[in-house]
Amino acid sequence: MYIENWQTQLRKGLLDVVIMNLLSHGPCHGYEMVRQLKKIEGLKMREGNIYPILVRLEQDALIKSYTESSSDGPPRKYFKLTPAGKAILDQMNTHWEQMVGSIKQVKQGDFQ
Amino acid sequence: MIDEKSLWLKAKNDYLGLIEHALAEVEYPKRYDLLTQVERHLEQKYAELPQEGRTWEAFRQIITEMGPPEDYAVLLHDDIPAQPEQFVQDRHPYKLLITVLLVVFSAAAVWLIINAPKILSKLFPPAKPVVTLQFKSDDRILGKWFTIDFVKTMDMFSPAKKSWQGELYLKTFDFKPKGIVQWCTGTNEQKSNGYWTNGKLDPNDPIPGLYEIRVIDGNEYLFTEWISGDVTIRGMKPQYYVLSRDPQKVPFNVAAVAEKKEEVPTLSEPQPQPQTIVKTEPNVVIPESVSQPQPVQYSAFIIQFGSKGSAEIRDPRELLDVFNQNYPKGVQTHHYRSQEEDGRLTGYICTDNQAGVQAIRQMLDKSNTLTLLNVIGVTQAEFETYCQSGPATLTAIQIREAVAEPAVYGKWLTVDYVRKADDFIPGQQQWKKKLLLKEMQFASPSTAYWTFTNNVIKQTTFGESTVQSVNDYAAKYFRKTLDDQEYLFVEWTTLEVVEKKQVPWVYVLKRETVEPAPETPVARSIRADAIVESPQVLGKWTSVDFVREMDVFVPGRKFWQGEMFLTGLEFQTGRQMWCSFNNSSRVKHSWTPGKVDVGESIPALYTVKEIDGNLYMFFEWISGDVTIRGQKPCYYVLKKTTGSSASGSRKLNLGILIGADYCTMNFIESRLGQAELREERMLKYPSKGVDFVVSNSGILSEVHYNQGYRGQLKTGISLTSTAQDVFRVYGKPAKTLKIADLHGKNDERILYRNDKDMSRIYYGKHGLIFWFRDDIVMQIVIFKGEVEVGL
Numbered sequence: 029m030y031i032e033n034w035q036t037q038l039r040k041g042l043l044d045v046v047i048m049n050l051l052s053h054g055p056c057h058g059y060e061m062v063r064q065l066k067k068i069e070g071l072k073m074r075e076g077n078i079y080p081i082l083v084r085l086e087q088d089a090l091i092k093s094y095t096e097s098s099s100d101g102p103p104r105k106y107f108k109l110t111p112a113g114k115a116i117l118d119q120m121n122t123h124w125e126q127m128v129g130s131i132k133q134v135k136q137g138d139f140q
Numbered sequence: 141m142i143d144e145k146s147l148w149l150k151a152k153n154d155y156l157g158l159i160e161h162a163l164a165e166v167e168y169p170k171r172y173d174l175l176t177q178v179e180r181h182l183e184q185k186y187a188e189l190p191q192e193g194r195t196w197e198a199f200r201q202i203i204t205e206m207g208p209p210e211d212y213a214v215l216l217h218d219d220i221p222a223q224p225e226q227f228v229q230d231r232h233p234y235k236l237l238i239t240v241l242l243v244v245f246s247a248a249a250v251w252l253i254i255n256a257p258k259i260l261s262k263l264f265p266p267a268k269p270v271v272t273l274q275f276k277s278d279d280r281i282l283g284k285w286f287t288i289d290f291v292k293t294m295d296m297f298s299p300a301k302k303s304w305q306g307e308l309y310l311k312t313f314d315f316k317p318k319g320i321v322q323w324c325t326g327t328n329e330q331k332s333n334g335y336w337t338n339g340k341l342d343p344n345d346p347i348p349g350l351y352e353i354r355v356i357d358g359n360e361y362l363f364t365e366w367i368s369g370d371v372t373i374r375g376m377k378p379q380y381y382v383l384s385r386d387p388q389k390v391p392f393n394v395a396a397v398a399e400k401k402e403e404v405p406t407l408s409e410p411q412p413q414p415q416t417i418v419k420t421e422p423n424v425v426i427p428e429s430v431s432q433p434q435p436v437q438y439s440a441f442i443i444q445f446g447s448k449g450s451a452e453i454r455d456p457r458e459l460l461d462v463f464n465q466n467y468p469k470g471v472q473t474h475h476y477r478s479q480e481e482d483g484r485l486t487g488y489i490c491t492d493n494q495a496g497v498q499a500i501r502q503m504l505d506k507s508n509t510l511t512l513l514n515v516i517g518v519t520q521a522e523f524e525t526y527c528q529s530g531p532a533t534l535t536a537i538q539i540r541e542a543v544a545e546p547a548v549y550g551k552w553l554t555v556d557y558v559r560k561a562d563d564f565i566p567g568q569q570q571w572k573k574k575l576l577l578k579e580m581q582f583a584s585p586s587t588a589y590w591t592f593t594n595n596v597i598k599q600t601t602f603g604e605s606t607v608q609s610v611n612d613y614a615a616k617y618f619r620k621t622l623d624d625q626e627y628l629f630v631e632w633t634t635l636e637v638v639e640k641k642q643v644p645w646v647y648v649l650k651r652e653t654v655e656p657a658p659e660t661p662v663a664r665s666i667r668a669d670a671i672v673e674s675p676q677v678l679g680k681w682t683s684v685d686f687v688r689e690m691d692v693f694v695p696g697r698k699f700w701q702g703e704m705f706l707t708g709l710e711f712q713t714g715r716q717m718w719c720s721f722n723n724s725s726r727v728k729h730s731w732t733p734g735k736v737d738v739g740e741s742i743p744a745l746y747t748v749k750e751i752d753g754n755l756y757m758f759f760e761w762i763s764g765d766v767t768i769r770g771q772k773p774c775y776y777v778l779k780k781t782t783g784s785s786a787s788g789s790r791k792l793n794l795g796i797l798i799g800a801d802y803c804t805m806n807f808i809e810s811r812l813g814q815a816e817l818r819e820e821r822m823l824k825y826p827s828k829g830v831d832f833v834v835s836n837s838g839i840l841s842e843v844h845y846n847q848g849y850r851g852q853l854k855t856g857i858s859l860t861s862t863a864q865d866v867f868r869v870y871g872k873p874a875k876t877l878k879i880a881d882l883h884g885k886n887d888e889r890i891l892y893r894n895d896k897d898m899s900r901i902y903y904g905k906h907g908l909i910f911w912f913r914d915d916i917v918m919q920i921v922i923f924k925g926e927v928e929v930g931l
Contacts, residue, residue: 040215058177059184074207075185076159079177080216083170086817094820103883105177 039073043081045124046071048109048117051091055108058082082107090116144194147320149880149895150334151199152182156896158209160697166216172847174212182206183881196319276338277317280353285313285362285383294363297382299356310381313364342367349378360385440523441497442531444514445504446486453509459487462510467868468503471496476872477531486513488531490523498587498601545602548582548619552628552649561629564648566622577647580630592739597728609633610725615644626651677733677748681709681757681778682862684914690758693777695751696913698897706776709759740767752847754860755780779916781860796832796840798907798924803840808832829859845920853908853920863899863915870903882911 050061062075085091090113095103109117133139156175163171185202186194290304291297311324321336334342341349341364349365365378445463447453453462456478467473475490491497497515504512518526557571558564574593581589588602590610600608602617607630609615615633619626628651631644686700687693708720717731719738729736735743736759744760757780760766760773796811797803805823809815815832817824823832829849833842845851845859852858855869867873873891882900885892886909893899899912907924910917 043215059181062181074205074211075181076178076206077211077215079174079181080212082177083174084216087170092819094822104180 035072039071040077043073043077044085045117045120046073047078047081047085048090048113048120051107051109052114052117055094055106057104057106059104061107085113089113147196147335148186148194148199151203152179152186153896155182155203155206155209157697159212161694162209162213163216166213170216174216178206178212277319278338280360281315281336281351281362282317283315283385285315285385287311287313287381288361288384289382290366291380291382294352294354294380297356297361297363297380299359299361308381310366313362313383341365440490440518440520442488442490442516442518442523442526443497443500443504443512444486444488444516444531445510446484446513448507448509448511451509452484454485456485456487459485459510460489461871463487463489464868464871466503466507466510468496468499471499473500475527477526479531486531488526490526545582545586545605548602548617548628550582550654551652552580552582553652554578554580554647555627555650556648557632558646558648560643561618561620561646561648564622564627564629564646566625566627575647577632577649579652580628580649599726599728677711677731677746677757679711680781681711681759682781682916683707683776684756684779684916685777686761687758687775687777690747690749690775693751693756693758693775695754695756696918698914704776706759706761708781709757709778738762742767744773754847779860781862781865781916796843798840798843798922801839804838805832805834808840841923843922845922847918849920857910857917857920859917859920861917863901863910863912863917866901866910866912866917870906870908873901 046065047061050056050064056064058078062073062078065071065073065078066075082091082093086093086107089110091107092110093105093107095105097103156179159178160171160175163174166174182202186199189198189202287308287310289297289302290308290310292303296303309325314322315336316322319335319337321334321341323334336342336351339350339352341351349367351362351364353360353362355361362383363380364383366381367378447459447462453459459478460476463476471491473489473491473496475488477488478485479488480486489500491500501512501515504510554575554577556564556569557575557577563570576592577590578593579591581591582602583589586601588600588607590598590600592598598610600610602608605617606614607617609632615631617628617630619628621627628649630647630649632647633644637644683704683706684695685693685698686702686704692699703722705722706719707722710718710720711731712718715730715732717729717736719727719729721727729738731737734747735745738744740762742762744762746760747758749756749758757778758775759778761776762773765771766773796808805815805818808823812823812825812828812830815823816826821834821836825831826846826848829846831844831846832840833844835841847859849859852861857866857869871889874889876891876893878894879885879892880894882892882894882898885900886902886904888902888904891899891901897914898918899915900909901912902909907922909921909923911919911921
């Protein structure tokens with residue numbers, strides 16, 4: 029139970045950076061993002077989780093949306109990173125690398 | 141196949157409803173945006189399911205994969221504290237890691253502790269699990285059942301005697317395999333779908349309806365609990381519909397009973413005070429008799445009108461448009477028809493609102509272009525003939541124009557209540573108990589006011605020696621002079637009298653005045669409170685929900701699933717107000733700030749709140765549960781539809797013109813300031829409730845007025861207007877179609893509805909699209925002409 033809770037919290041905390049990294053490869057709509065992310069083992073995200081995060085990131089001006097017509101239904105909402113979002117993502121990735129490095133260091137008992 | 145689609149829609153809408161509930165505190169555009177995206181996602185998932193894979197289990201899987209509804213609120217929250225800079229600069233990684241983890245987990249724990257009650261309260265009443273249906277079949281119930289009775293307890297049912305004398309609201313149940321059930325209700329036999337499992341109906345509901353099959357005299361009968369508001373809100377025991385495999389097998393003739401026009405067993409609906417009065421009327425044994433003809437009840441009135449003056453209108457559409465221009469607000473009409481009569485175009489329009497007849501009559505009297513030709517009262521059968529075959533059939537219908545009767549104008553005070561008119565002796569009151577009818581006033585041209593001793597006033601119509609009773613039946617009256625005093629004898633025509641073909645008792649009233657009565661008498665009960673009229677409360681309010689607690693209400697989400705008895709309130713200056721009910725009746729009361737004297741022992745308190753930029757009134761419903769059983773009142777929730785707006789508005793003409801070369805995003809920003817949100821082709825001003833969309837060439841092509849927009853169109857239509865207001869101004873829908881996805885349906889004057897109380901209509905001629913939720917304007921899209929922005 030503990031590990032499940034911990035994993036859930038961790039996943040939720042990391043979804044922002046996952047989504048922004050995905051968008052760093054180009055604009056994408058929500059459904060496609062879910063499809064891509066579901067392929068990655070370990071993320072185990074709920075499909076609905078992506079939408080509130082997209083709303084929040086857009087509100088924080090880290091991503092922006094636009095609408096494009098779709099051949100298989102109503103127009104789709106596409107998202108892309110804003111320049112501010114790109115800058116923040118760089119910082120997030122750097123921080124993440126540091127975190128991973130720090131954990132590795134602790135695991136190895138390297139406290140120097 | 142249609143059942144599976146319905147099942148999917150129910151699963152999807154339930155899930156969206158729970159998300160919407162969980163996001164109740166999120167501001168409207170953001171919430172709507174999110175829900176739209178989730179719905180689109182769900183529809184895509186459904187579309188990708190192979191035909192044979194569209195099963196209940198697959199739908200469950202889709203919903204489960206989406207995640208719990210409360211996650212949306214959690215993930216939308218943006219209050220994760222920023223990490224201090226020194227963490228990353230710390231020279232001791234283990235300290236850094238521990239501190240970061242501590243901060244993260246502490247923040248998460250604190251956040252959860254702080255928000256847990258909020259999340260729980262958002263989900264109150266306790267949210268049902270998204271999908272919990274564990275279907276277990278019951279072969280005995282499969283197939284079609286016909287409703288034959290409605291009883292308080294199962295034991296009360298007897299095949300030999302029908303218990304419920306009114307019309308049976310529920311008509312049939314059709315139980316299908318895989319837990320789907322279809323039922324028909326109402327006189328138009330409207331079909332609905334739901335679920336069943338062994339022993340239960342709607343098993344996902346907080347209070348599922350239980351069913352039981354009993355064999356009586358060799359025949360199977362199905363008993364289903366009727367889960368009304370009396371059960372869910374007032375905690376009463378449910379009553380039972382009784383259904384049979386074959387209605388012909390029961391001794392009482394169901395078909396014959398069903399033809400009678402009687403009260404529908406809408407047990408869940410709160411009843412207005414006049415109903416109470418009727419029920420508490422003198423408890424006497426009324427002799428059985430069929431000597432008097434049963435009073436005629438008009439089901440509808442057809443108003444015949446034509447053009448006036450030299451400029452004759454030849455186009456049927458134009459005739460209706462002119463009619464609509466001065467159309468009295470609040471009157472429901474339908475089935476407009478026209479035909480040439482003696483070389484003249486004649487319009488016919490129908491209303492079942494008898495007070496509406498007077499309003500239309502007055503409107504036509506004042507009109508310079510239209511004139512009233514006739515008012516035709518029709519029975520239900522005649523009305524249906526008219527609907528199917530048009531006005532030509534009216535030649536075969538007896539014309540009953542309501543004739544004004546000035547002789548009866550004036551005020552009459554009740555002096556007695558007698559078994560028959562001849563029993564009355566002036567000065568010797570026969571009725572020893574309290575007289576419930578206090579007085580009557582008859583006003584020009586044919587409006588009658590019934591005032592009761594609890595000061596409830598009911599407005600009806602009269603003419604041809606007949607007055608519409610408080611129960612909408614026709615009551616005969618006549619005047620008679622005894623000992624030089626003029627008396628009026630009025631039949632007390634109740635539902636029971638009509639049902640049992642009894643001779644009605646008679647109220648005797650003595651003339652008080654001969655002058656025409658004022659058009660709207662004011663209730664007599666004047667409270668001592670200081671009268672301070674609040675502009676905020678003045679105007680019309682439309683019922684949108686009925687809730688146990690004020691906090692339960694969420695705009696756009698309807699908790700009360702039954703029909704709402706109280707349909708609206710209108711607060712007027714001079715401390716008078718009107719309650720409108722769904723049977724088209726209106727009752728007048730007096731009000732003082734914060735309360736309305738509804739003629740009961742306690743007043744109905746009201747509270748006005750501004751939610752999402754709209755004004756809502758929470759109006760206590762003072763029923764017998766409150767006055768007799770001492771229960772806490774429930775609330776009608778009403779949305780302000782006319783009168784002063786939430787915060788006032790002013791319009792600003794900014795020279796913003798759709799399609800004009802100069803009207804680019806930069807121009808718009810130069811007039812309105814920098815957009816709060818900017819997309820490639822869209823400028824958003826959520827605080828103003830306006831979005832601007834430009835075309836590929838960068839020119840303004842659309843303007844969206846969203847929730848929070850405080851202005852109005854030049855026609856007066858705003859985001860608080862009702863669908864009826866819109867139809868009145870821009871034309872009624874040519875037809876209504878049901879469709880899952882409302883987007884992109886740009887067919888002129890076709891009203892598209894989905895299964896989520898949303899609808900949309902396109903007026904290409906006016907360059908407008910209206911989106912409605914619960915028949916209240918939710919968004920206005922303008923794609924032609926000049927745009928004014930209310931700030």
